Amino acid sequence: MSQFNHNKYASFKPVALTNRQWPNNSINQAPQWCSVDLRDGNQALIEPMSVEQKQRLFALLIKLGFKEIEVGFPAASTTDYDFVRWLIETNQIPDDVSIQVLTQARPALISRTFEALKGAKNAIVHLYNSTSKVQRDKVFKLDKAGIINIAVQGAKELQKHADQNPHTNWQFQYSPESFTGTELDFAVEICNAVVAQWRPKAQQKIILNLPATVEMSTPNVYADQIEWFIQHIAHREDIIISQHTHNDRGCGIAAAELGQLAGADRVEGTLLGNGERTGNMDIVTMAMNLYSQGIDPKLDLADIDEIVQVVKFCTQLPVHPRHPYVGELVFTAFSGSHQDAIKKCLDIQQADQHWDVAYLPIDPADLGRDYQEVIRINSQSGKGGIAYILDKDYGIQLPRWALIEFSAIVQADAEKSGEEISPEKIWRLFNNHYLEQAQGYKLTNYQVNYQQQEQIQVLIERKQQRCDIQASGNGALAAFVNGLAAEFKQQIEVLDYNEHALSKGAEAEAVCYIETKIAGKRYLGVAIDKDILTASLKALLCAFNQQLITEEQRQPQPA
Template sequence: MKTMNFRKYSAYPAVPIEGRTWPDNRIEAAPVWCSVDLRDGNQALPVPMSVEEKVAMFKLLVSVGFKEIEVGFPSASATEFAFVRRLVEEQLIPDDVTIQVLTQAREHLIRRSFEAISGAANAIVHMYNSTSTLQRDVVFRKSREEIKAIAVEGTHLCRQLKDESGSAGIRFEYSPESFTGTELDYALEVCHAVMEAWGASADNPVILNLPSTVEMSLPNMYADRIEWFCRNIMDRGAAIISVHAHNDRGTAVATAELALLAGADRIEGALFGNGERCGNMDMVTMALNLFTQGVDSGLDFSDLPYIREVYRRCTRMDVHPRHPYAGDLVYTAFSGSHQDAISKGMKAHGSHGDGLWDVPYLPIDPGDVGCSYEAIVRINSQSGKGGVAFVLEKDYGIQIPKWMQPDFAWEVQALADRTGEELSPQRIHELFLDGFVRLRQPSVSLKKCTISWADSVQLESGEAATLIRAEVEVDGSLINFDATGNGPLDAFVKGFGEKSSISIRVDEYAEHAIGHGSGAEAIAYVRIVCDDGRSACGAGVDSNISLASIRATLSALNRLS
């Protein structure tokens, strides 16, 4: 067997930190959120968004509640520049929203970026240059001092152009790109030089974005780097610590969450994790993670289906059916035990009186994100009796009693096994009707039946008797009988047993109404047991509950065969 050569990789270096505090911290407030869907997300698309699509995405992000939105790399292309200008010139930017533009630390690109945001009331110029060992040695072939000089010169120019613009609403963000591949002491050295060049202070803070440009370590090691940085920065109050996590190891959300514990103030990410390679940190997942812990994220994902639809239309990207919170299947249970637990949990929810969500297997109320309860339980060959019963009750008002559920679940599983398909609620309903209510070729069927009550006829219990006169066809032959009992069903069972030589007793019985008002029908469920020990369940539907119970008994008789 071929063996993968793990020896070509080395472990990520540990951070020299003692007495780390982040493991004992809790996230009790939302960070500042910055969406990068229109820049980082857009540049990762096979077909980048058009200006119209970017406008639609921008409006979506605003409606969700993002107050900082990276809208593009305006020096990179005419389309990017035109989009930023359209936002400014058509006054599409709300007063409480700050747009952000990205630029490399190169003079002509910085100048072009300032041209793009001219006239914007609030804007962040996000400048970066790569500082990692690998990039310095292999890509740029420059020393640490030369790389730091690029950052400092770019910062000086940004400060000059801000002063020339006269706009107090322009802020500055700096990213030592590939922070995860940069020596910590050097990353801090460069950021200190940038802060000094900008003139950073508590009144004029710089945003220091410390990106996991390539996810290279466990999330806890990234948290160690953030805590170390926050401890050693020369003036913590003069910097807003931002993180931008990529998902190369599949842990970008955890990386961002732990970074918050370690002292970060601000999170950059994209809807549904869109971005280069394995994507950016997923804003939907992280925000709703906070929401499920009782923390107000400040973002509104109450209509996830709509957000998902706009995202799909603008990006031409799909959302995985198992995507946290937003996938088509995440509020769906196929496992029988899960279905049963969800069904019971939904019925019991709220009974504790504290209003807290407490339904098994559902960490969030689907209704909170605009999803329908109707899709919670779906049926296939792995489904159990609880899930099957839940579907019929939820969609059709049919409340199969527990003692009958195993019989019907067996029929559902048998059909699912034969077809190898998921069964829709409509098909499950038809299966119930065909198998328990309206048997297609019954051997026993009711032809006539009249029911009356006689106060003059007393039973041994002293109750008034119920009188029944019925005509029943059994295997092509008609039998007629008159009988009395303590109710219509009791009288029918006695009379039928005397005339047909099929002695049965009703072992279980349940009934309820289907629907409301004058058009409501009654449904009855019975389980009968024969003298020879055989048993069967049946159901009957009629506008008259007495006739429904008799029809249910006939259904059970037919199912005996």
Template sequence: MPMLSDPSAKYRPFPQVNLPDRQWPTRTITSPPRWLSTDLRDGNQSIIDPMDKVKKTRFFDLLVEVGVKEIEVGFPAAGQTEFDFISWLVQSGKVPEDVVVQVLTQSREDLIARSFESLEGAHSAIVHLYNAVSPAWRDIVFRMSREEVKQIAVRGAQQLVEEAAKRPGTKWHFQYSPETFSTAELDFSLEVCEAVMSVVGPTKDWPIILNLPATVEAATPNIYADQIEYFCRNLPNREAAVISLHTHNDRGTGVAAAELGMMAGADRVEGCLFGNGERTGNCCLVTVALNMYTQGVDPGLDFSDIDKVIETVEYCNELPVHQRHPYGGELVFTAFSGSHQDAIKKGFEANEQQNDEQWRVPYLPIDPADLGRDYEAVIRVNSQSGKGGFAWVLQQTQGLKLPKKLQADFSKHVQYMADDTGRELNAADIWECFKQTYYLKVEKRKFRLVDYEEARAADGDRVFSGTIEVDGEAQRVSGRGKGLISSVLSTIGKTYGLEFEVCDYSEHAMGTGVDARAAAYIEWALPDGRSGWGVGIDEDVATASVRAILSAANGAAHGPGTPRF
């Protein structure tokens, strides 16, 4: 059926929180939260084929490697497979001393007991207890009063204390979630959490974790931030509680809700790498962490080899990381647009010349190298690209720093190739196009330098003499001029009747040390006004300039302006 013309008949706007003196909008995030990964639990339950032991182990090892210190490893009461993995992991010695594993359980006696059994032998562990508290769950699912729902949480908290007392060899931590917090009454969420705290008896040195989930994201992230700030302000014994966030992405703002929630006073963030999770996913820990990084805050998580992280996550989840996913996507650091490419190219050039280390490159909020990405992948060329794009590719892959007018001249040839092929051009395509356009390929040349020598005449002129191959046949030639370039021009004009003027000349080194080469660029013009460019590359700068003249001669002989491939 069609969408409603009046959706207000079916849906209601989410109510605002009465918090006129809210403080979070003026705060900034200056330190990282405690991170908890739910990839092995919330993430695992949301994929078509749940992870087996091999995949779970590989994912756990990755989380430890990137620096996650709290990891929810499963729901032990869900089944024997889940229970067996958690027990094996705890007893395998794979859990570092500074990493705490966490398990999830509903507030039911048998499930809580089973959860503690799975953690036998752990040096430290978190048992995460939850029950839903919102009106929809109370009225529709449970058909219980507020008091009855609160007692579910209280009985569960009592059992946490009892089960922990039976196992004094483990350092136990407790976490309670008023599930569906984001759609529950704030006063009731506070009431239930206070009741749980009164049973557990947390202190500043041994706090309880209160997780306040946006189980279903039903409002804008500013409202969630208001809920968090209101809760933090009104919770008695606040110093004995770690406020944790677990946002979902139903409205597409799970990351924003987590960030604003931290500004509102939360201490901990739960989520999955790249946002896997039920429905539209959980908060993406990678995005939140790297957002902080771009603001100069060390997130305490290491994504310096982000491609390895992606490879593992994709293997374990059997879900691709979207090409446009923030920071990790294959194309997030890639520019196809000509104006974007030009700005990025200039940004990199300016970055190399500045005296400080501040990152200031247009369109790139983070240095791709910090994530292990290659600069060569930043600019890619297709039919939407401009001269800045292919110029950057040639500079990065071949060491060529093309003059701006040469970039403009070459752009029409690249555009022609992109339109003709109808696909993205890679670095090899662009280099092949360049070689053909400026006659660096043997089979395309009319004139080809075989060898030459230079001498000085008695009157001070420079004398060029050498062998030039013309249409495949070698010929000895010579000419005079005031310099090397003019003597080569004189030779070509006298021997072949090809007269053209050099309008501009530039050169630069390509690389350093014993492998360094030189590139020379010549802009030429014919008497009839037609013009073009010649390019020469050689280990010797003088020879590079000679080759550039012959490249220009090839262009003048064939006629400029027409794509040649």
């Protein structure tokens, strides 16, 4: 028998829910968001975040508008404990933001958790224990009463420590972990037991978090589970129903949206979906789904490039070019028929009208992006695709984001000349635009002093004018960015960076690609050199020259 055998799996049993209401409901407001990037997301990384990465990600979450942020598991990790203390002791937490911490239902861990939270103004303590049948039978080997006792004793410990620290505004959260694998009547029973411990003294509503710790069914079944739970839980008026969906079946966002239709109030997730196994619920995608329906997501996602850059830096994970809303190709049309339809719609789209453009569900400008047409030439027709020609004939392997910009240059030239796009012409355009910029600055010389912060001295020349730049930064390239920005009084940011050895020609040479944002606009820089540091400096200068030349061409010429 083949090892690929579906017979060893059983189908998930549907919920016996009569007169279900959620299919007829509509989402008309954003849920309460809680980011778990710094705990659940961090736990899923091969290399956990450094202190610098945690600090940078926390700052981004505050900037985006999150009011609830799970910052760690301080009782289980010294790094998390120290990070929570840093947040509190250095006043990093705005008064309207609650930090959330996780703890198992064990007295020693709970005590350590409250110690970490001393001095916090607003704190959510998230208590959990596993409740699913497989966990009870095969992991803990306890009956239902034993599992309930763990949860109730944990709830009592939370209340005891909260009473001893009355200066913090406490909110309690309980998760029957692996809710989707827990019998619904037992999930209600254990949650009612926990709520009974907290409800008489609860300062705020109690959060009951119903996690799809493992996504085990189609999203409609999860919605049925949420609706059934809400129908049967006691004291609903005192409870916030929260969701925490994972993406094992690829439906984490759909499950959260259907769960919201079923009556859930709150959603936990991560930026761009990082999480255990196939990931957590992607808050950016779900928020943008609401936005595309005319609903305020209560998060400011206007600078999507910054979000992608920070998440990539903090997680050290790539972002797929087709990732919804944020991928580098999602607002790019390759198909000629798509390009034609989009162009015709954009030509008549008015600023005061509701957005209605074929193939573009939202206006890319809302996210700081723009729509781009990319010319596609059949490589077998003799004309050759741009990427195919550059790689095959010249060893240039353009990253997708670089291909988008250069393709627009090729297409503009083709439309202007009406000529066939030959491989030679593609290379000539590439060489003139990036490698041999006749009107731009050229790198004459540089020196790097490797100290705690690298210092660089760079000599550049243009039209017999010499400019000596001196600056420091976290690396030679960063120092050059700082120096150029200061010398020319421009805001310069490196958005992406790629390099590789040339696959054709001189094997010792390397090519470097840099995507920058200068004065609010994106520019590509490319350079080739035998030394990779030299190539990176030249590539940055190339991008700067693009901006410089563009601005000069816009200036009115003397009569």
